[in-house]
Amino acid sequence: MADPALSIPAPVADEMRRELPSVAERTVAAIVVEVPSYADAFSGEMGRNIENAVQLALGGFLELASEGGDGDASTPIQPALDGAYALGRGEARSGRSMDALLGAYRVGARVSWRHMADSGVRAGLSAEQLAHFAELVFAYIDQLSAASVAGHSDELATTGRVRERYRERLANVLLGRGSRREKEAAAERADWPLPRTLTAVIVPEARVRTALAALDARTLRSTEEVPGPPGAGELVVLLVPDAEGRSRPALMRSLREAEAVVGPPRPWDDVDASYARALRSRQLGLAPDDGGPVDTEERLTELVLRADEPALADLRARALAPLADLSESAREKLTETLRSWLLHQGRRDAVAAELFVHPQTVRYRMTQLRELYGARLEEPATVLALVLALGVLPEGTVS
Structure with a gap:
């Protein structure tokens, strides 16, 4: 508990309280000049609301500092504290950081202290009372600043969680079968x-x-x-x-x-x-x-x-049916040659180079394939079936 002798006498507090509207107006004017980001925010109706908030804060302080108050700046009256908290949340909703608001508090403390101190001197406060008054002013501003910082942080945390939920819902909507209008509405709600x-x-x-x-x-x-x-x-x-x-x-x-x-x-x-x-x-x-x-x-x-692997297996079996009765070794060589022949569009030297065999070997194998397939080997439908059948190796890897 502070020394009662250092408290503001009730008549002095009443005199200072009568000047609060003027002090609040001057405080807001100074903030607009010294904190440019508030020039528009504090205009018109918003400016009047801020003036009222400043009066509330200063009035709460006078209650604290005057005779009958507890004189402890660590416990400002609840309405002022709630107002500071709400102000911090409002700053977060407006997209501003706490830098501007804390700057406004510093300016406000200086301006309001100067004017209220003038009122106090005229009303007869002693030097000791003025010193104690200054100490209480700036301790009180620290408490209001802390309340605003808490409000700002809480709003950002809440907004972040809400936005995250909206964006998760948006992702689900986009992956669903909703209409374009529904998707646009979900994007707007998510601010995306x-x-x-x-x-x-x-x-x-x-x-x-x-x-x-x-x-x-x-x-x-x-x-x-x-x-x-x-x-x-x-x-x-x-x-x-x-x-x-x-x-x-x-x-x-x-x-x-x-x-x-x-x-x-x-x-x-x-x-x-x-x-x-x-x-x-x-x-x-x-x-x-x-x-x-x-x-x-x-x-x-x-x-x-691989979109329909059973169908591909059936296609491969049908397309390669003419080779079914050959020995495994002969079937493997002719399948390998046919695949390379199709991929290289019949260029014998390229086929020979890929298979590491003589071009004559390629000629011999292709003669065998033509005997097995007959005229079908020149038909577009058969060629397409063979390209698809041989485009993927049995292990399922792209060849």
């Missing part, structure tokens, strides 16, 4: 600017944080369950904005350590098609050659040929 394209990326749950740290800050994370093979662990789908064209190589580099499967870029409202491609690639167990992410844009042939 619409990109040109979105690319679906599937990553293991354990790699999500690593991936997000390397990706565009606008990247969305879906909470929908991603089906995967047994024992593969939890999977998560991320939606990366504007990662097409020249930006795609950078995307792939960013995901090098994330064990990711990357779908194709698609218009933002058609990203479910990108997700379907990435999911199909994951289910097929496609793996990159270099240990990096799986780029589905580079695996289109394999994806097409």
Whole structure:
């Protein structure tokens, strides 16, 4: 408890209280000049509200410092403390940092102290009372500042959690079958600017944080369950904005350590098609050659040929039926030669170089194949069937 002799006498406090509207007005005017970011915010009706808030804070201080108050600046009256807390939350909602508000508190403390001290001197305060008064003013401002900082932090935390939930819901909506209007509404609620394209990326749950740290800050994370093979662990789908064209190589580099499967870029409202491609690639167990992410844009042939693997097996059996009665060794050599012949469009020397045999050997084997297939070997439908049948090796890797 402070020494009562140092408290502001009640008549002096009453005199100072009558000047609070004028002091509040001058305080706000000084803040507008010295803290430029408040020039617009404090104009008009907002300025009057701030003046009222300043009067509330100063009135609370006079209650604290006058006779009958507890004289302890560590416990300012609750309405002023609540007002400071609300002011901090409002600053966060307005998108401003605490720098401007703390600057306003410093300016306000200086200006209000000068004017209130003048009032106190005119009312007969002693030097000791003025010194104690100054100490209380700045301790009180520290408490109000701390309350505003707490409000600002709480608002940012709350806003961040709300925004995160909205964006998770947005990701789920984008992967669903809703209308374009529904998707636009979800994006607006999430305060998420619409990109040109979105690319679906599937990553293991354990790699999500690593991936997000390397990706565009606008990247969305879906909470929908991603089906995967047994024992593969939890999977998560991320939606990366504007990662097409020249930006795609950078995307792939960013995901090098994330064990990711990357779908194709698609218009933002058609990203479910990108997700379907990435999911199909994951289910097929496609793996990159270099240990990096799986780029589905580079695996289109394999994806097409493995879209219906039983059908491909039937096609292969039918297309290669003329070779079925040969010995395993002869069938293997002729199949290898036929595949190379098709890929090199009949260029005998190129086939010989690939197979490490003499061109005459190629001629001999092709004569055998023509005897087995007859005229069908020149028919476009048969050639197409053979290209598809021989485009993927039995082990399922692109040849």
